[in-house]
Amino acid sequence: MSAFLKTLFGDARTVGVVAIITAAEGLLVASGQVDWAAYAIPACALAGIAWLATR
Amino acid sequence: MLDWTIVVPAFLTAAVEWVEAFTIVLAVSLSIGWRAAGGAALTALVALAAMTGATGGVLGLGLDIRWLQLGIGVFLLLFGIRWLAKAVARGAGLKDLHDEAHEFAETRAQLARGDWTASWLIAFKGVLLEGLEVWLVVVAFGLHARSWVSSGAGALAALLIVVAAGLVIRAPLRRVPENAIKFAVGAMITAFGSFWTLEAVGGAAAWPWGDSSLLGLAAFYAAGGLALMPLLRKRIVGALQ
Numbered sequence: 369m370s371a372f373l374k375t376l377f378g379d380a381r382t383v384g385v386v387a388i389i390t391a392a393e394g395l396l397v398a399s400g401q402v403d404w405a406a407y408a409i410p411a412c413a414l415a416g417i418a419w420l421a422t423r
Numbered sequence: 424m425l426d427w428t429i430v431v432p433a434f435l436t437a438a439v440e441w442v443e444a445f446t447i448v449l450a451v452s453l454s455i456g457w458r459a460a461g462g463a464a465l466t467a468l469v470a471l472a473a474m475t476g477a478t479g480g481v482l483g484l485g486l487d488i489r490w491l492q493l494g495i496g497v498f499l500l501l502f503g504i505r506w507l508a509k510a511v512a513r514g515a516g517l518k519d520l521h522d523e524a525h526e527f528a529e530t531r532a533q534l535a536r537g538d539w540t541a542s543w544l545i546a547f548k549g550v551l552l553e554g555l556e557v558w559l560v561v562v563a564f565g566l567h568a569r570s571w572v573s574s575g576a577g578a579l580a581a582l583l584i585v586v587a588a589g590l591v592i593r594a595p596l597r598r599v600p601e602n603a604i605k606f607a608v609g610a611m612i613t614a615f616g617s618f619w620t621l622e623a624v625g626g627a628a629a630w631p632w633g634d635s636s637l638l639g640l641a642a643f644y645a646a647g648g649l650a651l652m653p654l655l656r657k658r659i660v661g662a663l664q
Contacts, residue, residue, distance in 0.1 A: 371548075375555045376498075378505040386500045390493075390620055397625040406630055409617050410640055413504065414647040417613075420508035421517060421655060 381423055385416035426573040428637075429564045432611045433577030435604050436560045440553040441585040442599050446523045447549030449589065450530035455542045463543045467550035468582075471558050478562050479571065489623045495563045496619030502559060503616050507609030511648050513602050515655035521601050560612070606648060614640035 377383055392412050396405040444464070452460035512518040530549075534542050557578050564574035618637050621629045630636040 371552055372555070375552050376501075376559070378501050382501055382505045382508075385504060386497060389500060389617070390497060390624075393621050393624045397621075397629070402625045402629050403631070405621055405625055406636065409621055410643050413500070413613060413617055414644065414651075417504055417508045417511060417644075417648065418651050418655070420504065421512040421515065421651065422658075 381420055385413075385420060389413055389416065425576060426570045429570040429573040430577040430580075432608055432615075433557075433560055433564055433574045434581045435608045436612070437557045437578040437581035438585060438599070439601055439604050439608065440557050441582050442523065442601065443521075443526065444550045444553035445585055445589045446526045447530050447553075448546050449594070450527050451534060451542050451546040451549075453531070454534045455539050459539070459543055460546045463546035464550045467547045467554060470551060471554040475558055475561055475565075475575075478558075479565060491566065492619045493623035495566060496616050496623060498559055499563055499612050499616030500620060501616075502556060503609050503612030503614075505609075506605050507613055507644060507648055510602050510606035510609055511651050511655065514606065514648075514652040515659070517655060517659065523599075523601075563615075607645070610644040610648060611641050613644050 389409060389412055393405060393409055396402065396408060401408075448460050448464045451463065454460075509518065513520050530545065534545065561571075561574045561578050565571035614637055618630065618640055627633070632639065
């Protein structure tokens with residue numbers, strides 16, 4: 369079962385990075401900064417990728 | 424009509440996973456024979472096909488498109504980010520490259536300790552787990568873009584090519600550029616994931632260039648990943664000095 373879950377969701381760090389990205393999307397949209405979200409979200413995702421690569 | 428923007432990522436994702444599954448089945452076949460190992464693989468493939476049909480049917484039933492888009496987008500982000508980070512880490516030398524020969528030897532060692540049933544289960548589980556990511560991508564693309572034929576065709580074509588190549592070579596498919604494919608697919612899937620999640624949360628206007636933003640996103644992640652490799656490599660060299 370744990371192999372099944374890990375294959376689907378990845379490890380806790382990956383889940384954490386994706387949670388931060390989606391939370392950032394929600395915050396930017398809720399605060400009316402939709403125009404910035406299109407630039408901030410990819411940058412945020414790339415930062416998460418860089419962090420995960422070093423772990 | 425096939426949608427090639429769906430066929431290509433589905434094909435590449437599936438190819439990587441089927442190569443890994445083939446290595447496991449090949450190792451098992453040396454213990455319990457081709458017929459039994461192939462039977463285990465086929466059983467897992469039937470289970471995956473049933474899962475694809477069932478999830479497609481359930482998710483297609485009247486769910487709000489934005490929630491569906493958000494759910495699929497999150498799964499694609501989980502998957503794409505993981506693959507891209509792994510490919511970047513391997514490209515930078517932080518992680519060893521995936522080695523099919525090593526996987527093959529490990530599975531053989533594992534098999535030496537088990538009986539027929541345990542060996543059959545190893546082949547079944549191996550194909551099922553590797554196929555889960557294929558299932559995810561086929562369902563995600565099939566549902567969102569209504570491209571079931573394109574996503575299924577990509578995955579099926581990859582399966583046929585890997586099986587044909589494997590049967591000809593009868594050895595682990597070591598020459599497949601696994602990391603390069605993982606990198607390209609990781610960039611594409613992360614692009615789809617971020618595009619769909621933000622569109623679900625902020626509406627279609629969230630992306631200034633509409634659907635064309637997908638191309639820009641894929642290029643951004645690919646270029647960013649390529650730029651990260653030397654930076655991370657430099658960091659390791661600096662830490663060692």
